[in-house]
Amino acid sequence: MNIIFMGTPDFAVPSLQLLLEEGYNVTTVVTQPDRPKGRKRVLTPPPVKVEAEKHGIPVLQPERLRHADSVDVLRELKPDLIVTAAYGQILPKSVLELPQYGCINIHASLLPKYRGGAPIHHAVLRGESVTGVTIMYMAEGLDTGDMISSVELPIADTDTTGTLFYKLSIAGADLLKRTLPDLLAGRIQAVPQNEADAVYSPNIRRDDELMNWSRSSVELWNQIRGLNPFPGAYTLWNGEVMKVWASANPKTSVEPRSRSLSEMSGNAPVPGTVLNSNEQGIEVMTGEGTLWLTNIQPSGKKAMPVSEFIRGVKIETGTVFGR
Template identity: 65%
Template sequence: MRIVFMGTPEFAVPALQVLVNYSAIEVVGVVTQPDRPVGRKRLLTPTPVKEEAIKHGIPVLQPEKLRRPESVEELRELQPDLIVTAAYGQILPKSVLAIPRLGCINIHASLLPRYRGGAPIHHAVMNGDTSTGVTIMYMAEGLDTGDMISSVELAIGDSDTTGTMFNKLSAAGAQLLLDTLPDLLAGRIQAVAQNHEAAVYSPNVSREQERIDWSRPAISLWNQVRGLNPRPGAYTTWNGEVLKIWSCDKPNQSEVANTPGTVVAISEQGIQVATGAGILTITELQPAGKKAMQAAQFALGGRLVVGTTFV
C-alpha cells in the first residue's frame, strides 16, 4: 500500500512513525511546509516532519502552494493509494483529494464537529473544556467537514496547558491511526457524517485574544493563561511594559471590591490580582526582553507594590 504523508509540526511526527513501522505500508513521499527562518539569528530550519522523513530516507516535497499544477503533478507521480495528513498547514484542493484511490484522511486534534480549524487545542483549553480528543476523518473540500472514521476522547486536567495537551493528543492521534489502519486498508470503514449545524470553529489565536482583560472572571483568565502556554502566551501591561503571564493558580470564585487589574497582595506564592470575579494569583511571568521567572521573585525585586494596576 503506497502512502503519502502530509504534516509539519512535532504533533505530526508520531503519526509518521506509525506509518513507517506499519508492515503493510510503504511511505513513498512526505509533504511538509517549506523551511522557515527560526530564532533571533533567523536560521533556515526544516520542519520536524521533514527531519523525521530524512531519518528514514523518504523523499520530501515542500511546495509553497500545494494547489499549483506542478505540485499536484509531483504528488500524482508518487501514485499513492492513500494520503494521510496531520497538521499539514494547507487546505488540500480538489485536484489533490482526487488522486488516491482510497481517499485522503486527516488526524484532527478535536472531537469534531467541535473546533474545526487551525487552533483546536488552544480553544479547548481557553474555553475551560474538561475534555477534548482526536478525530480521524475523510478530507473534503470544506474546512474539516469530512465524514468521521474514528475518534478518541481525552480528559483536560487542571494542570494541563495547550503544551501538555499537544503532546497527549499527538500520541493519541498516532495510536488511533494505528488502531484504524487495518479496517481502513481492508475497506471495512463505515464513516459517519458530521452534524454541520453543531460545528464550532477555532481560528488561529489573534493578538487581541492574547491580552488579559482583568474585568473578566478569574477562572476565565486562568483558562486563557493555560490555553496560551507555551505559545503565544497571555500578556498584560504595567508601566508601559509588556508582561507575559505563563502560569497562575486555579482561582476560587468570589466577588471583590477592588478595581480589576489591581495587585491586592504579594507573597511567596505569587502576585494576587483582582479580576471581575475573584482573585487570580500569578505564579510565573516574563518581563519583556528577559527570561521567565517566578512572580514572587519579580515582585520582591522592589518595583511592584500592592495597589499597582495591570492594564
C-alpha cells in the same frame, strides 16, 4: 501500497513514526517550507521534515499545494492513500481525488467541535473538560469530511496547550494504528458531521493574547494555560508587555490576602489591581474573584517564577495591570 504523509509540527511526528514502525510504505513526505525562527531568524526545518530525513524519505515542501505543478508532482507519485496531520494547508479537490483509498486527516478535536487551525488552544481557552482526536475523510471544506473514528481524552486542570499537544499526538498515532487496517480492508462506515454542532477554532491572533482583567479569574486562568507554551498571554505593566505563563487555579486557591479591599481604598479596586505580592505570587483583582500569577516574563527578561522576580523588583499593592 504507496502512502504520502503530510504534516508539519511536532504533533504529526508520532503518526509518521507509527506508519514506519508498522511497515507501511511511506514513499514521500509533504510538509511546509523551512521558516526562520528565533531572534536570530535562523532558517529551521519543520519537525516532520527532520523525522522523514532520518529515515531517508523524500520530502516535498511546496509553498502552495494548490499550484498545478505541485499537484502534477503528487499525481506522478501515484499515491494509494494520503495521510495528513496538522499539515497547515487545505488540500484542493485535484489532490483529494488522487488516491484510491482517499485522503484522511488526524484532527486534534472531537469533530464537529473545533474545526480549524487551533483546536487544542481553543479547547483549553474555553474551559473544556474533554477533548480528543478524530480521523476523518478529507473534503473540500475546512475539516468538514465524514468521520471515520475518534477517541476521547480528558483535560486536566494541570494541562496546558503544550501538554495536550503531546498527549493528543500520541493518542492520534494510536488511533491511526487501530483505524488503518479496517480502512484498507473496506470495513469503515464513515459518519457525516452534524453541521448544527460545528464550532470553529481559528488561528490565535494577537488580540487573543491580551488579558482583559474584567473577565472572571477562571476565564483568565484558562487563557493563560491555553496560550502556554505559545504564543503566551500578556498584560501591560508600566506601559510594557509582561507575559503571564502560569497562575494558580482559582477554583482551588484559598491564599489569604495581606490586606482587605476596604483597607486599600474607599472603593472596590478596579479589575487588574494588584492586591498582594509575595513568595506565593501576585494576586490580581479580576471581574469575578482574584487570580494569583505564579510565573511571569517582564519585557526584555526571561520567564521566571514570581518568587524569583520579587527578590529584585517590588510590585506595589494598588498597581493596576493593563494600563
